[in-house]
Amino acid sequence: MPTRDPLALEEQVCFALAVASREVVASYRSVLEPLGLTHPQYLVMLALWQHDEISVKGLSELLHLDPGTLSPLLKRLESAGLVSRARSASDERTLAIRVTDEGRTLRQRALDVPTTMLERLGMSTDDLATTNAVLHRIIDAAHESVTA
Template sequence: MTDRNPLALEEQVCFALAVAAREVVGAYRSVLEPLGLTHPQYLVMLALWQHEEPSVKELSSLLHLDPGTLSPLLKRLESAGLLTRRRSTSDERVLAVSVTDAGRALREQAMGVPATMLQRLGMTEADLTATNDVLHRIIGAAQESVTP
């Protein structure tokens, strides 16, 4: 039996997650570049393709981003013609976000991204599902640990 050093860098889940996130996002860069999207913009578009006309508040919650971080992303995507933001007719305080025709066309181009990334990462769909399950458990546990 070997003695584990609980303070060793390679034993830290935070280190492994940080490096994995940085490397995976980096791997997406060249795949998303032809679509004209950064990784954060891609995540916004994924949420919009999945959820029809969410409010900025709902989008912020879906993406786990504060509105101050989300707002510049939305502005850039709107400038690119991929989405529109408009005030709700029922509540002027609510800003609704919707995908434009160009944004819908981009969805078709983006359909190959998941398969390309699986291949680049050398993963199967089963690997992806298992990894996602573990990561979502970690996210949930971390959120619960900081929620009073």
């Protein structure tokens, strides 16, 4: 039996994750295009559909994105009429993001995205649950190693 090379490219989880991420995001492109969303915008909308209103800071933490990266996404979504940005009534320093009626309507059109993507990736809902669990363990472990 040949010895495994621990430095072989195919043995690296970072390589597999990077390639999988690029390929999956590219696969979303044609599914999201009719909705007028890019993949990062879709992630923002998913978070907002779940929370309806959230602060920029809260959204940044939820999506693991720097507020500087998030700001242009929110401006484009606001220009498209999908979200509104306003100062919080309770704390003037907090910028609250809300889903607009148009954004809620878009949610109905987006309901087919998860099923379409499962079909494209040849995955069952059980496969998805298992994959998500493994990926979240990796995310948590990597986050712990960075903050430790």
